[in-house]
Amino acid sequence: MKAYSIYISGVGGQGIIKTSVVIGEAAMKTGQVVVMSEIHGMAQRGGGVSTELKIGHAHSSIIADGTADLLLAFEPLEALRALPKISKNTRVVMNTSRILPFNIQGSELPYPPLEDILEEMCSKSQEVKALDAVKVATQAGHILAMNMVMLGAALTVPGFPLDKKTLMESMKANLPERTVPINTRAFEQGFGTFS
Template sequence: MKPYNIYISGVGGQGIIKTSTVIGEAAMKSNMPVVMSEVHGMAQRGGGVSTELKIGDSYSPIIEKGSSDILISFEPVEALRATPKISNKTSVIVNESSIYPFNLRESEISYPDIEIIIEELNNKSREVFVVDANKIAIESGHPLSMNMVMLGSATAINGFPLKKEIIVDSMKANLPKNSLDINLKAFESGFNFVKA
């Protein structure tokens, strides 16, 4: 099976690693080979975090330049940082809520307007879905469910290789029981947003 390449980017504390774990275990539950790599960077100081997953036959989790099938970015500037991994065949899902990197706050460099970021992503990818994942997460019951909003959005993309039901099973196995209802609601809301 030709690998389906998933690149996830964001900032430390947004639940990127947990999201990748849910995807990876869902792939295993689907009897699909999967490999994963993670980069923590300066996560503990609000720095960039990324994970790379390949679902299908592959010897390395590292996604080659321009070969992501999907980019899921929890933060807009981190989506820009990931553009070397995307092409005009890549679907992009980006959370429109920004987190100012600590090093940007202390400099004279300004954070780019979201419109500029989206325009750049539109120029380089097949399709871009801009999701107000933070707002949807709050409406679902808790701001920390934002990562499940993004996962639901990704699951709704045409060609995503994992069935919704298997992702939900993996969520049930990997997320705390006391927050599961909120996370499931967040996932469903993200899924419905993209499908609509």
């Protein structure tokens, strides 16, 4: 059986690696094999961060171009950078709240309009679920819970290989105890957006 491939992209500080750990540990709790790799880039300076996960038997964690089952894009411009990884069979969950890259700030290069980004994503993938995860996280209690909003939304994707209970157990095991109530609300609100 083919491994389920998840490509997560975003900007440093958005909780991309923590989200990958939560997913990976949840998969291992269900007895599934997991491989993962991460690219930090210039994460500490607001640069791009990505992780690649495969759940199931795989020879490598690297997701070949055009083979991702799911793209979890924490930032719209980073979704565009991840386009080579997706195909018409890929499902996309995308945060619509943007973070201006340092190389665009003060330059004549404009940040592309969100409508153009969404149109491009929809033309390349099977399904795009877009939400303002920053707004949802803020409503749940803290902006830093945005990654758990995205994880909750990812759970609504058909074929996602994990169940809600296992993901929530992994979330609670991998986050500081004092943050669990806010992150749980964020996860539930992300899930509720599309369920």
